[in-house]
Amino acid sequence: MQRLNSQDEYFLDTDTATAPTHIGGLEIYRLPPGAGPDFMHKLYIKLKNSPVRAEPFNYKLVTQEPEQADKTAKKGLDWLRPAPQKKKAKPERGWEIVDNIKVEDHLYLHALPKPGGQRELGELVSRLHVNRLDRSRPLWETHLIEGLEGGRYAVYQKIHHSQFDGKRGMSLAHHTRSPKASTRGLPPIWSVTLDKAERAGKPKPAVEPPSKLKALASWGKALSSMSAARKNKPGEGVIAPYSAPQTILNGPLTAFFSLFAGAPAISGPRLPTCASVDRKVLLHRESRFPCGCMCA
Numbered sequence: 001m002q003r004l005n006s007q008d009e010y011f012l013d014t015d016t017a018t019a020p021t022h023i024g025g026l027e028i029y030r031l032p033p034g035a036g037p038d039f040m041h042k043l044y045i046k047l048k049n050s051p052v053r054a055e056p057f058n059y060k061l062v063t064q065e066p067e068q069a070d071k072t073a074k075k076g077l078d079w080l081r082p083a084p085q086k087k088k089a090k091p092e093r094g095w096e097i098v099d100n101i102k103v104e105d106h107l108y109l110h111a112l113p114k115p116g117g118q119r120e121l122g123e124l125v126s127r128l129h130v131n132r133l134d135r136s137r138p139l140w141e142t143h144l145i146e147g148l149e150g151g152r153y154a155v156y157q158k159i160h161h162s163q164f165d166g167k168r169g170m171s172l173a174h175h176t177r178s179p180k181a182s183t184r185g186l187p188p189i190w191s192v193t194l195d196k197a198e199r200a201g202k203p204k205p206a207v208e209p210p211s212k213l214k215a216l217a218s219w220g221k222a223l224s225s226m227s228a229a230r231k232n233k234p235g236e237g238v239i240a241p242y243s244a245p246q247t248i249l250n251g252p253l254t255a256f257f258s259l260f261a262g263a264p265a266i267s268g269p270r271l272p273t274c275a276s277v278d279r280k281v282l283l284h285r286e287s288r289f290p291c292g293c294m295c296a
Contacts, residue, residue, distance in 0.1 A: 001062060001094040004162075009093070011162035012061070018254055020132050022139070024158040025169065026125055031151045032181070040146040040153060044109045047142070050188050052101040056163035057190035059095040061135050066091065098138065103190070106140055112147035121148060125156050133160055140190070157189065
């Protein structure tokens, strides 16, 4: 068993029904020329038959109870002495490598209702994303979605943040995606052993964990920076968190949310465009624009 590090512990402990800590990615593709009506079913069968041999897609969360100390018989007058109070050891959690994982337990095929537009796609992905991952098996899912208008289909992938981040995802994308539409035979994401593909068998360099003194120093520096930021006013530098005015955009989280998958690609400056959209939404929903800086 590989013990959890502090970052894994954080993402697992803060996972709640209203704020799950898994991450998801939505990709939209065009069907290849000449694709028949059973293309998605054939793709599902092909992926289902691809074995799971990559980490962390073969990791399962396990809990081990601490070993109990052997109770020895007391001798002489030892029974008169009060037994020292011992703290109950906490169970240890870690990742266990699982063999012979059933891909069909993690792979799903969906069909969008007509007309199969961006709204229908957003509603389906919203329902898929709010469900927490089952901790009795490896924490990932892949959803194939057919019936998207314009001869397209979508792939939605979900994995727990304790096992995956954006950097690892981008590294895997180089081995599971291709800019050429004619490329065939690429493996699914759960069949790529990233270390072998990138390092060609080279051993990983040893990384020494920071000392407790350095960790405390970094925390002190972060708290000092946040204390200084609280004194800043809009336009005077870094703004402290939780200082934005209360709106519908930063209210309490609920178990339901809506994904709008119809946003067009933005080729120019993104920040002014986002600010203009936020302003229109606030004026439409609240009939007023909040006073103060809407800092991100």
